[in-house]
Amino acid sequence: MKRNDIETQYKWNTDLIYSSKEAFDKDFEKAGKLIKEIAGREVLMCESARAFYDTLELLTETELIITKLYEYAHLNSDVDTADNAFLALSGKCENLFREMGAAAYYVSPKIIALDEKVLERWYEELPRLEAYRRNIEIERRYKPYMLDDSGEKLMAQMQMCLGSQENTRDVFSYADLKFEDTIDETGKRVPLNEANYVPFMFSHNREVRISAFTNLYKTYAQFANTYAALLNGYVKEKTTLAKIRKFASSLEASVFADEVPSSIYDNLIACVNQNMQVIYDYYALKKKALGVDELHMYDIYAPLVAEIDEKYTYEQAVEAVLDTVKVFGDEYKNTLEDGIKHKRWIDVFPTDNKKGGAYSAGCYGVQPYILLNFTQTLNDISTLAHEAGHSMHTYFSNKNNTPQQASYTIFVAEVASTVNELLLAHKLLRESNNNAQKRYILNELMETYKGTLYRQTMFAEFEKLMHAMSENGEILTADLLSEKYYEINKKYFGDAVVLDDAIRYEWMRIPHFYYNFYVYKYATCICAASAIVKRIETQGEAYVNKYIKFLSCGGSKSPLDSLKEAEIDMLSPDVVQAAIEDFSSVIKQFSELI
Ligand SMILES: [Zn+2]
Incomplete structure (x- = not known):
């Protein structure tokens, strides 16, 4: 469809951000001026309570404007990626972020270096400064890890030449690496690459999956030493940086930024390790449902159920979602309904040159926006x-x-979204009397738990192991990484799966190993969401207010304290355990249905 053929009500209303190009230009110009002002306040900033406060206010104002500018440019660019004008505008806004970062380089170090007594006096002198107390405290947590002035200067300069491995890996994997052709559903030889590999693994046709799996890893195996050198360099860099700042380990340095203790990371791994039987049961079920003698690594993504032929109109989808969220009370449901039906939050249908997938975007003072391809x-x-x-x-x-x-x-970003997904699935399961539909929904739930809880925890465990080995002075060679990766897969797949030898090379194609302890958050988020859903369904209204309180926290509290508002204690293994139990119950329900 062409964008012009779509009725206005199905297109998001970005005029609410800027009603005209003139209004956008005016703010763009203002942002430039504000950035110059920031750059000019370095000496002034800590001269008085008032100067300190004004600098922070200036930063807030500048960031708000740039975020708004960027939002407007990228939303408009995304609905028509062929429109170069918005693409260029979007790039210019990204530059504004960089310029602001460069101009404000002195702010964090100054906040951290400020004398405690002076700061306390300033809070008394200028009570308005309290508005920034939490932001200031987040910065000042780093005080024990700061170096002296010359050390910090060196570190700032070094930043320019650090972190190149991820980019090198991406360029090599996606631009330079050429795989042997594979076969498609019709038996025709077609090019294989990282973008079409996963769709091939979802094929109903086993020959298609085998061909893609074999050819992909055959190529990766030839470059194992290059990939190992990159990963070794990356991990060495992270562990060295952590050591320079006197963190106990690179893991400690990373979770410190999330404001969580590393025990959450360890609990997750320990709890999943104690419950391997659940994932083994899942693979045994998969083997049975697929009717294969042996379940191989290339069968892991094979679809268990047929696609459902049934089609749903957008209006039906909206009603299903509104019906799901009515449990959260009037404000939640009415605001969402108004946003979807009257305020045009959503850009609904795929059109020529529109960005694929889906996302939610939003910045302060502007309504939320959702991109769909319905x-x-x-x-x-x-x-x-x-x-x-x-x-x-x-x-x-x-x-x-x-x-x-x-x-x-x-740390909490995927909680509210997953809560809705799980609640919708449960509602559809309750209401459906169509077994094919039920199987489809249960299968989706199993895929979610398998992919988000077990697979991400496996990655988290491997990541921790790599960093620990490096901190012990070991060199991460291709042989060492492949051997350890194979062992960890053995543990996570169990006896129900034939662990094909080529899987030992999979670590080379996981970009997340360059994200510095990021993936565990996928797993903890689904656990928190699962525990919340359980409470909503058993305690109803009495609990819902607590959930809304959690949603209302924003960044005013640490992620753990925010979740506590919803009675979720991430330090307790119960949360992970609850999600695993739910996974187990979904496996049982699916098993009964087939
Ligand atoms: Zn999401």
């Missing part, structure tokens, strides 16, 4: 529920917090 499938309803969860989290965070404390952290 094609009438059951999966699209789930995506709408997921993105609506993000948008409503943003809505409650923005509404209940000042701009400096509105944004929530990555």
Whole structure:
């Protein structure tokens, strides 16, 4: 479809951000001036309470404007990626972020270096400064890890030449690496690459999967030493940086930034390790359902159920999602309904040159926006529920917090979206009397738990092991990485799966190993979401207010304290255990249905 053929009500309304190009230009110019002002306040900043406060206010104002500019440019660029004008505008806004970062380079070190007594006096002198107390405290947590002035200067300069391995890996994997052709569903030889590998693994045709699996790893195996050298360099860099700042390990340095103790990371791994039988049961079920003598690594993604033919209109999807979220009370449901039906939060249908996939975006002072590519499938309803969860989290965070404390952290970012997804699935399961549909939904739930809880924890465990080996002075060679990766796969796949030898090379194609202890958050988020859903379904209204409180925290509290508002104690293994039990129950339900 062409964008012009789509009715206005199905296109998001970005005029609410800027009503004209003139209004955008005016703010763009203002942002430039503000950045210059920031650069000029280095000496002044810590001269008085007032100067300190004004500098922080200036930063907040500048960031708000740049975020708004960027939002407008990228939303418009995404619905028509062939429109070079918006693409260029989007790039110019990204530059503004960089310029602001460069101009404000002195702010964090000055906040950290400030004398405690002076700061306390300033809070008394200028009570308005309290609005920044949490932001200031987050910065000052780093005080024990700071170096002296010359050390910090060196570190700042070094930043320019660090972190190149990820980019090198990406360029090599996606631009230079050429794989042997593979066969498609018709038996024709077609080019294989990282983008079409996963779709091939979802094929119903085993020959297609075998061909893609074999050819992909055959190529990777030839470059194992290059990949190992890159990963070794990356891990060495992270462990060295952590050591320079006197963190106990690179893991400690990374979770420190998330404001969580490393025991959460260790608990997750320990709890999943104690419950391997559940994932083994899942693979045994998969083997049985696929009717194969041996379940191989190339069968792991083979679809267990047929696609559902049933189509759903967008209006039906909206009603299903609104019906799901009515449990959260009037404000949640009415705001979302108004946003979808009247305020045009959502860009619904795929059109020529529109960006694929789905996302939720939002910045302070502007309504949330959701990009969809709705094609009438059951999966699209789930995506709408997921993105609506993000948008409503943003809505409650923005509404209940000042701009400096509105944004929530990555650690909780996938909780509200997953809660909605799980609630929708449970609702559809309750209401459906169609077994094919039920099997489809249960299969999706199993895939979610397998992919988000077990697979991400496996990655997290491997990541921890790599960093620990490097900290012990070991060199991460291709042989060592492949051997350890194979061992860990053996543990996570068990006896129900034939562990094909080529899987030992999979670590080479996982970009997340360059994300510095990021993936565990996928796993902890689904555990928190699962525990929340259980409470909503058993305690109803009495609990819902607590959940809304969690959504309203924004960044005003640490992620662990925010989750405590919803009675979720991430330090307790119960949360992970609850998610595993739910996974187990879904496996049982699916098993009964087949
Ligand atoms: Zn999401």
